[in-house]
Amino acid sequence: MTHKAGFVNIIGNPNVGKSTLMNALVGEKLSIITSKAQTTRHRILGIVNNDDYQIVFSDTPGIIEPAYELQESMMDFVKSAFEDADVLIYMVEVGEKELKNEAFFKKIINSKIPVILLLNKVDKSTQEEVEEKIAYWRNKVPNSFVYVISALEKFNVDSVFYKIIELLPESPPFYPKDQLTDKSERFFVNEKIREKILQHYKKEIPYSVEVETESFVEEDDIIKIRSVIMVERETQKGIIIGHKGSAIKRVGTEARKDLQQFFEKKVFLDLHVKINKNWRSNDRQLKRFGYKD
Ligand SMILES: Nc1nc2c(ncn2[C@@H]2O[C@H](COP(=O)(O)OP(=O)(O)OP(=O)(O)O)[C@@H](O)[C@H]2O)c(=O)[nH]1
Numbered sequence: 001m002t003h004k005a006g007f008v009n010i011i012g013n014p015n016v017g018k019s020t021l022m023n024a025l026v027g028e029k030l031s032i033i034t035s036k037a038q039t040t041r042h043r044i045l046g047i048v049n050n051d052d053y054q055i056v057f058s059d060t061p062g063i064i065e066p067a068y069e070l071q072e073s074m075m076d077f078v079k080s081a082f083e084d085a086d087v088l089i090y091m092v093e094v095g096e097k098e099l100k101n102e103a104f105f106k107k108i109i110n111s112k113i114p115v116i117l118l119l120n121k122v123d124k125s126t127q128e129e130v131e132e133k134i135a136y137w138r139n140k141v142p143n144s145f146v147y148v149i150s151a152l153e154k155f156n157v158d159s160v161f162y163k164i165i166e167l168l169p170e171s172p173p174f175y176p177k178d179q180l181t182d183k184s185e186r187f188f189v190n191e192k193i194r195e196k197i198l199q200h201y202k203k204e205i206p207y208s209v210e211v212e213t214e215s216f217v218e219e220d221d222i223i224k225i226r227s228v229i230m231v232e233r234e235t236q237k238g239i240i241i242g243h244k245g246s247a248i249k250r251v252g253t254e255a256r257k258d259l260q261q262f263f264e265k266k267v268f269l270d271l272h273v274k275i276n277k278n279w280r281s282n283d284r285q286l287k288r289f290g291y292k293d
């Protein structure tokens with residue numbers, strides 16, 4: 001049998017469930033998931049390997065009109081996902097209408113490569129509503145294969161997976177067959193800490209935070225990690241730490257537990273908070289954190 005391989009890139013509005021889907025398709029918790037928009041900031045590869053195929057999924061940030069440099073870099077990741085896709089997954093959720101970014105939407109409807117349109121969060125809606133939405137999206141994106149799914153409950157995700165394999169081009173693999181992702185262990189540590197910050201802090205705080213893991217030392221029975229939470233201003237530092245350190249302690253405890261599961265090893269996590277003024281608008285800092293080449 002011939003070998004199939006290709007890039008299957010997931011794009012869509014913020015918070016529609018792109019990361020939930022990628023994790024379900026790959027079967028690993030690679031991308032962090034929260035109820036807040038703009039959880040994903042990077043393009044993250046999740047690779048599914050089999051003797052006969054290699055699917056390279058890409059999770060991407062939700063499409064927005066960028067207001068500062070970090071968000072511009074996030075949209076550059078989305079652009080890159082348009083450029084190398086062999087199959088494009090355009091995800092929408094039942095309640096929404098359309099992409100706010102007209103240029104991206106035009107790219108989807110004029111796409112020369114196959115587009116799978118996923119109507120997600122079907123678990124939250126009625127039969128009538130779903131039927132109406134299917135008709136709406138078939139009309140709006142006529143070049144697409146439309147599927148109704150629940151990424152959260154893994155409803156119909158199998159059918160999407162089989163469709164992807166059908167649509168994959170014949171090709172040798174792009175990555176070694178034992179590779180799961182393009183990201184480092186430190187990246188997943190940073191993301192896990194950021195997930196806890198998105199979950200536990202309000203308003204602007206999570207968006208002002210970047211995490212950097214300064215050291216990651218794996219020993220026989222433990223991984224020793226030192227990470228720094230960076231905020232833009234002094235007041236934010238106080239909020240992150242909380243009364244007598246209670247808030248940061250919770251972040252550390254929860255992140256450590258999840259990381260132990262992820263790495264399947266005992267983890268010691270040493271967390272610090274530093275100020276990195278206006279890092280979101282600083283070219284050098286964005287490069288340092290992997291948002292720019
Ligand atoms: N009810 C329901 N909720 C879902 C489903 N899929 C995802 N969610 C929830 O929707 C929220 C956003 O999910 P994510 O996977 O982080 O969405 P995303 O599109 O990656 O978001 P960004 O990275 O911010 O663009 C989370 O609270 C998920 O649990 C679904 O099928 N049904």
Ligand SMILES: [Mg+2]
Pocket residue numbers: 018019020031032039040059060061062
């Ligand atoms: Mg996401």
